[in-house]
Amino acid sequence: MNHKHALRGAVLFVGAAIALSGCSSVGSVGGGDTNASESPENMVMVTVVKAQTIPWFQRMEVGVKSFADRTGIDARQEGADDVSPEKQVQIVQDLIAQQPTAITVVPNSPEALSSVLKQARDQGIIVVSHEATGIENVDIDIEAFDNASYGSEIMDNLGECMGGTGEYVQFVGGLTAQTHMEWVGAAYDNQMANFPDMTRVETPIESTDDQGTAYERAKEVLAKYPNIAGFQGSAGNDVPGIARAVQEAGLEDQVCVMGTSIPSVANQYLADGSIDKIFFWDPALAGEAQLAIAQILADGGTIEAGTDLGIDGYNSLKKLDGYDNVFVGAASVAADAETAAKYDF
Numbered sequence: 001m002n003h004k005h006a007l008r009g010a011v012l013f014v015g016a017a018i019a020l021s022g023c024s025s026v027g028s029v030g031g032g033d034t035n036a037s038e039s040p041e042n043m044v045m046v047t048v049v050k051a052q053t054i055p056w057f058q059r060m061e062v063g064v065k066s067f068a069d070r071t072g073i074d075a076r077q078e079g080a081d082d083v084s085p086e087k088q089v090q091i092v093q094d095l096i097a098q099q100p101t102a103i104t105v106v107p108n109s110p111e112a113l114s115s116v117l118k119q120a121r122d123q124g125i126i127v128v129s130h131e132a133t134g135i136e137n138v139d140i141d142i143e144a145f146d147n148a149s150y151g152s153e154i155m156d157n158l159g160e161c162m163g164g165t166g167e168y169v170q171f172v173g174g175l176t177a178q179t180h181m182e183w184v185g186a187a188y189d190n191q192m193a194n195f196p197d198m199t200r201v202e203t204p205i206e207s208t209d210d211q212g213t214a215y216e217r218a219k220e221v222l223a224k225y226p227n228i229a230g231f232q233g234s235a236g237n238d239v240p241g242i243a244r245a246v247q248e249a250g251l252e253d254q255v256c257v258m259g260t261s262i263p264s265v266a267n268q269y270l271a272d273g274s275i276d277k278i279f280f281w282d283p284a285l286a287g288e289a290q291l292a293i294a295q296i297l298a299d300g301g302t303i304e305a306g307t308d309l310g311i312d313g314y315n316s317l318k319k320l321d322g323y324d325n326v327f328v329g330a331a332s333v334a335a336d337a338e339t340a341a342k343y344d345f
Contacts, residue, residue: 038298040072044100045294047287048091050108050173052079054209055265056236056283057106059345063284067291073101075291083173083209085112092116102126102294104287109176110135126297128290131179133326140293140303144281144313144331146320147179151186154258154279155195157334158187158230161256161276165197166229169221171242171259173209173235180204180234183260187232201225207238214241222249233259239278243269263340270337278340281313281331289314289329303327 047064049057061077068075078095080087085108093116095103103120107113110132117127118137127138135141158168170187172180184204191198205221207214214237221228222245231246233239239261246255252273261278269275292309296302305327307317313331320326335343 038101040295041074043073043102043295043298044098045073045075045102045104045291046095046100047075047077047290048088048095048103048105049077049079050083050088050106050209051081052077053081054083054236056262059262060106060283060287062345063282063287064291066284067288071291071295073291073295077287083108085109085176089113089116092120096120096123096125099123100125101298102128102291104128104130104290104294105132105138106130107132107135107178108174110178111176126294128294128297130286130290131177133178133182133320134323135178139297139325141323141326142286142289142293142314142317143179143320143326143328144286144289146328147182148186150279150332151183152190153332153334154183154232155187155190157277158232158256158258159191159195159198161258162195162198162230164195167199167201167225167227168230168232168256169202169225169228170200170204170232171207171214171217171234171238172204173238174206175204177209177235183234184232198230201228204234207233207235207241209235209237211237211241211244214238215244218242218245219248222246222251222255228255230256231259233257233261236261236265239275240265240269243274247272247274262345263335263343264345267337267340270340277334277336279332279334281333282345284345285311285313285331 064075064077078091088108096119114136120127129135129138129141132141170184205217231242233242239259243257257275258277262280266275266278288311289309305319308315314329317327320328
């Protein structure tokens with residue numbers, strides 16, 4: 001039995017206050033000389049995103065500009081026109097020659113970027129990453145929340161929507177997108193443990209974080225699996241692309257669609273039930289959080305458990321177990337149509 005209608009109106013705020021833990025800190029900046037003596041007006045910080053063409057990262061640029069206006073630091077955002085790891089590596093390579101104070105980065109492929117980020121740190125450039133737990137050669141990785149909890153929470157909602165039974169698939173922007181794979185992995189583990197009557201009919205499907213590709217892949221899934229009951233999307237473009245296919249097939253009331261997106265992209269599909277719920281964090285605030293960490297490090301400070309970045313959702317960072325330089329905030333939100341409509345991005 002599909003429980004979609006029972007879920008309409010449900011609103012969940014994920015990852016409320018995160019308790020402080022430990023006193024560990026990270027104090028080593030870059031691989032060479034630091035820029036700790038620079039004043040804000042002499043600092044240059046560049047945020048490198050997966051692609052400038054993606055609405056998620058267009059929203060992140062709002063936060064980058066806000067940080068620049070607030071601090072007086074020369075902060076800007078760069079990105080390629082698609083999610084090619086090679087193009088992102090080249091952007092970082094070109095930035096090294098410019099010797100910015102810091103590079104913050106949302107990697108398409110952490111493995112592909114590792115070598116060039118080491119070059120940056122060897123030149124004394126501060127490196128901060130986001131959506132890249134466990135990436136090598138960065139000073140700090142900042143996550144909006146614990147990725148395993150986020151993925152598991154999506155499955156809790158998808159499982160409830162599907163009534164705990166039926167076939168489903170998961171989409172990711174790419175198999176090298178580490179956070180996406182963590183989300184779907186945690187969701188799958190949750191499904192296996194707590195929703196035994198649900199079946200994932202394929203391993204994660206790549207969308208290349210392109211709405212058109214997600215749409216085409218979703219149509220293929222609907223044709224191949226006429227009894228499909230659920231979709232989980234990971235990239236910001238997955239969920240609306242899937243929803244378009246579901247909408248065109250007239251399956252809004254039979255198929256559950258959930259995953260990461262932002263309200264401005266998802267609202268039209270939330271309104272008619274093609275999307276049931278979206279999960280997100282504000283990319284603008286995540287952009288500011290990366291830069292705030294870079295500024296603390298540039299000023300000679302450290303990031304530790306309990307650090308307050310002065311940014312909503314990042315007021316009391318928690319050190320992620322098993323990592324020396326990964327910290328998480330409490331910035332996750334889940335919203336249905338009514339709640340999502342209240343956000344202006």
